[in-house]
Structures are given as structure tokens and as C-alpha cells.
Amino acid sequence: MKQAMSKFSLVIMLLVAFCARADIAGEVRKTVEDSTEFLVNKLEKERGTYDEDPEKFYAVMESALSDSVDFRRIAARVMGRYRREATKDQKNAFVEAFKKSLFNAYGKTLVESGDFTISVLTADVNPRDEERATVDLEVTTATGSKYPVIYAMYKNTDLQKWLLENVIVNGVNVGLAFRDRFEQQYAQYNGNIDQVVSNWSSHLDEDEVKNGAKEEDQQ
Template identity: 25%
Template sequence: MKRLALLFISALLFAGSAAAAVTPPQQLVQSTSNQVLERLKAESEAIKAKPNMLYGMVDEIVLPHFDFERIAKWVLGKYRRKASKQQQADFTKEFRMLLVRTYATALNEYTDQAIDYLPLREGEASGDVVVRTEIQQPGAFPIPINYNLYLKGDAWKVYDVSIDGVSLVANYRTTFSREIRQKGLDALIKRLTKKNDEVR
């Protein structure tokens, strides 16, 4: 669970405000992490007094850089084909809020780990890249975290994140598939909605 939290923390540090021109993915990752950390430092006292501020921060800064339609489609996998348009929309909405809650919780536990950015491999010209980073752990091996991005229009969008080789999409797909098989998609959406309503 701690490693999953680190995944969400680093994903949060990745995000930044959209630029007028297309910002190269590697540059986007590096430049915006400092922006987010500076904001956290500047608002640390206010966040301590009102932790729910983190939900708004995540929703405003992080999530616009994720393609939730694509992520939700892959997470549902084969069950999406049988889902109605309304079920698909409801699931995407609640899954998005689930990540808001998870990111905010992880951010509240952030302890200023250093982030190393590894050289970008070929792929940018094709419109699909993997940006590789490592989260330094005192007295332990660094944790590799990779971001899969593709060029959507004039902006790079995240469609998956992996930590130690474990995909965010694959992780949720496995968990949700089991629940859908046992209880159905509507039951999953209802459970997510109930949890999300606690912080809306």
C-alpha cells in the first residue's frame, strides 16, 4: 500500500498547468514537479488546518493531464462492451473521483523524497512515450515509476502509470473485474459513489 501511495504522489508531482504550445513530455515532468512542490510548501499551514484543500488541488492541477476516458475504458476491459452509455459515464466519473481521493491521501503523507528523471527513450515522434523516474528511498533501492503518455491534440496525456513494473490500469482492472463478476457493474459504481460522497 505504501508503494501504491508513492505512485500517486509521483503522479501528482508530474502534473502542471497546460502550456499554449506542446511541452515535450520529459520537460513537462521535470518543470512542473517543482511547481507543485512549491505550492505545497507555500500552502502547508493552510493544508494542515484544512486537509480537504488537497482534493481541490489534485482536481485542479493533476487530473486534467490524465485521459480518463481512455483509462476507464481499459480498466473496465471486456465489461465495457456490455455496459450502457450511462454506466460508462457513471463509472468514469466515480473512478476519476476515486483517484482524487487516493492522490490527496498520498500527498498528505509525502515526505519530500527526491525524484530522479531518467533519459527519455525514443518514441516522442510517434506520439507515444514512456517517461521514466525513480523515487529515492533513504537506505533502500530507488523505486522506478514510469508514465505512459500519448499526444492527444496539442497536449500530452497520461494513460497509465506503473510502479516497479505494476501498471495502475492493470491493478484496478484486476480488482474491479473480480467485483463486477461477483456483484455486477452497478454495484461497483454504487460502492464508489458512496465512498466519494464522503468528500464531495
């Protein structure tokens, strides 16, 4: 009897854990759906601003993105082990340079991309850490081309909200590609982090994209 009760209790515990993960997955999915809809609508509204006032476009979109993207966490990972050598001012400067360079590199592409849709497909909670999750999305362009996108999300316990910490686009791990870029520039400027920051660009060339894809395969 005791053994049967023990097995029954174990089943109940497993069901509760499964339901809890399902609830978390639903929460993450809704977060991404809401933020994606908000950002796409904001982009549509601000398209005309890009040519008229690029700085205003940057400020508006940066403010909108900051509600769902942890730029500071992403930038820290891009700096990798070299972050330990950086001063607080250098770390802060790189966060700002990183954000600005993203808009410089891809802002025009976004504005001129035409109509597109983003579909949120699935959300999966990390079974070993309920504060980490991945969300699968699909971007469909006006011409019908489809691109798979994966968001890596984490739960910010201080803010009690889910934030984006990395993205994989069409098999390319963007965070890893940028980390490789930082390492290359660190070597190029002989370890001068100020030079790396002041010369930072988020435009990835073909080789860097390929390397990002290869590293993703090895993860």
C-alpha cells in the same frame, strides 16, 4: 552513381527520422519535468489543506492533475471490455468515482510522505508510433529509498499535448492491477455496473499488487 545516391538518400532519411524522434523525446521529457515540478510544488502548498478541508484538497489537486493526466482514458482501460456494456452515465460516473477513490486511498499517504524528490531520467518515443512514449523516473524518499517509476504517455492530437495514460511503480503496472479489480468486482456484483461504480475502491491489496507485477512481466 544512382545506387550511391539512393544509399545516401536513405541515410539522410534515417538521420531525419532519428532527429525527429529525438526532438519528440525532448518534448515529452520537458512536459513531464514541468508537470512533475508543478504538481510537487502544488502538493507542498496544499499539505495543510488535507486535514482542514479534504474536499478542497481533492478539488485543487484534481484540477492540477487533469492538465497532465487523462483520467477518462485511464478509467476506460480499467473498465476494459465491460465498458461496452456501460451507459454514458455509468462511464462518466466511473471516471469521477475512480478519481475520487485515488485521493481517498493515497491522499493521506502523499500528505504524510515527508520530503521526496522525483527525477526524470529518460524519455523514449515508440519507434512504431511517434504519438506514444515512455518516461523513466526515480522517486527518492527522505530516508534515501529509491523507487523506479515509468510513465506511459500519449499525444492528444485534439489538445496538442502529451498526457499520462498509465503508470508502472516499482514493477507494478497500476492500470492492469485496477483492470483486474474491476473485473473481480464485476463478477462479485453479477454484472451490475452501478454497484461496481458505487463500491469502487482504488486501494490495492498485496495480492493485487503482485498480480499487477506478474502481468507486467508478461507484456
